[in-house]
Amino acid sequence: DWSQPAQAVYNLHRAVAPPYPGAWTRIGDKTFIIGKARLPDQPKLNLPTGLAVVDNCIVGVCGDGRALLIHTLLTDGESVSPPELQQILAVSSRA
Structure with missing residues (x-):
């Protein structure tokens, strides 16, 4: 729950x-599993x-504006790269 x-x-x-x-x-x-992540001490994102x-x-x-930095994101057992996720997000926003 983001x-x-x-x-x-x-x-x-x-x-x-x-x-x-x-x-x-x-x-x-599509279901995405967070493999590795950390919570950096960074400014909030808008x-x-x-x-x-x-x-x-x-x-x-997340809801407070802070973000998890996700090092490993998986779907169907395969790692998802930032460009691949960007494409998935672009397609889903048009749907």
Whole structure:
């Protein structure tokens, strides 16, 4: 639930990390699993909540404006690169 504060989202990610199934999110009919992430001490982002690509990095923007820096994002067992996610986000915004 990206509307939650970043610390809560990060804590959930850590709680369900491997060997558990992992924290996940959906875009359209695709499910994405957050493999590796960290919560950097950075200024808040002025972006809508959810997955985004910023400076060629995948981030999860949370309700308090802070963002998780997602190092590994998976869908269908395959890693998703920032350009691939950017394309998925662009297509889903037009749907």
